[in-house]
Amino acid sequence: MQRAVLKLCCGISYPHVRSMAGLQRAALAAFGQEISVHLQRRPAWSPPRWTRHQQDEKTQPAEQRTTALADEDVFYLRRGQEALHEALEIVESKDGWKPEMAEKNGDVIYSKVLLGNRKVFRLEAELDASPEELHDILFVRVEEMHEWNPNIRRIRVLKHVGGNTMVTHEVSAETAGNLIGQRDFLSVRHWSKSESCVYLGGAATQFESLPPQPGFVRAEDGPTCIVLQPLQDHPDRTHFIWLLNMDVKGWLPQSLVNKALPRAQADFTKHLRLHLTAQKPENRR
Structure with missing residues (x-):
């Protein structure tokens, strides 16, 4: 299911990718490879647990704690990827500098x-x-x-x-x-x-x-x-x-x-x- 969604997103984004400047396009290609690898290794993403984290660690089974940790990892990975992509858009913009x-x-x-x-x-x-x-x-x-x-x-x-x-x-x-x-x-x-x-x-x-x-x-x-x-x-x-x-x-x-x-x-x-x-x-x- 995740791979199907990824392919759909790639198809929708194709016209936008063609209009991107060089640095953004190259970086986006690298992002795509990272996401593909991550989807093969990690479970589906959900928002990280910023509250009751320590209490949950004491009461949850080990399998659930591992899944929560994976979700948190995906949050940071996506946060870093999005930050880099947004920053490159600013750098590549031609107006206002x-x-x-x-x-x-x-x-x-x-x-x-x-x-x-x-x-x-x-x-x-x-x-x-x-x-x-x-x-x-x-x-x-x-x-x-x-x-x-x-x-x-x-x-x-x-x-x-x-x-x-x-x-x-x-x-x-x-x-x-x-x-x-x-x-x-x-x-x-x-x-x-x-x-x-x-x-x-x-x-x-x-x-x-x-x-x-x-x-x-x-x-x-x-x-x-x-x-x-x-x-x-x-x-x-x-x-x-x-x-x-x-x-x-x-x-x-x-x-x-x-x-x-x-x-x-x-x-x-x-x-x-x-x-x-x-x-x-x-x-x-």
């Missing part, structure tokens, strides 16, 4: 105002690393990010869903010059790959055992994404596109937030470049 700032090294940041008056930022840069290397740093070894980015206090993976989705808790650092102040984030992160690109996406989510923490303002990401595309003549270098879409919460003036976010993107890219340089074999001796 305006130059926000340009760095001497060639990095450029554009901004756009979405419905609801939220301003998002798109950074474009070239990095001296392959998409696979950057995927390893930014996703696989995400818990090590605080070691090279002083603006992050810690990132902890709370849950893995297969090899391409995870739930993380991130706490920003208390650093001088941080206009926004310390925040924490609870996010689902998802990655996908086409023949030429690696896509990293994410969005705010819920996790029952980690409600908002005292002393922190819980900000919300997403949908957001990073696109890693090898340069045509230099496959060991990457065209890096980063959509930053964040609601920092709190009582900060929006003008201050709109000034701080693109600066945070530029700082992140600077620290990432320093880390890539330090990782080169000739610099480890």
Whole structure:
């Protein structure tokens, strides 16, 4: 039954897929493969149980607990896929983008105002690393990010869903010059790959055992994404596109937030470049 529904959905969506831009179409093809594999391995989806979870664990038979866990996994998988797809739609849109700032090294940041008056930022840069290397740093070894980015206090993976989705808790650092102040984030992160690109996406989510923490303002990401595309003549270098879409919460003036976010993107890219340089074999001796 699930396969029949999937085929019907694919047939209905075909005219829309033909009109999609390149990044969206490639990412959607990768999503389709993930969903097909998941339908073969998992039971039908139902909303995750955000309440009475611990009590249910004590009283339900083991088979029912396994099914509930599978349902929760599918929730996070779909949340990550949807976030990545929505973020790519924003990145691929042609209208409304305006130059926000340009760095001497060639990095450029554009901004756009979405419905609801939220301003998002798109950074474009070239990095001296392959998409696979950057995927390893930014996703696989995400818990090590605080070691090279002083603006992050810690990132902890709370849950893995297969090899391409995870739930993380991130706490920003208390650093001088941080206009926004310390925040924490609870996010689902998802990655996908086409023949030429690696896509990293994410969005705010819920996790029952980690409600908002005292002393922190819980900000919300997403949908957001990073696109890693090898340069045509230099496959060991990457065209890096980063959509930053964040609601920092709190009582900060929006003008201050709109000034701080693109600066945070530029700082992140600077620290990432320093880390890539330090990782080169000739610099480890």
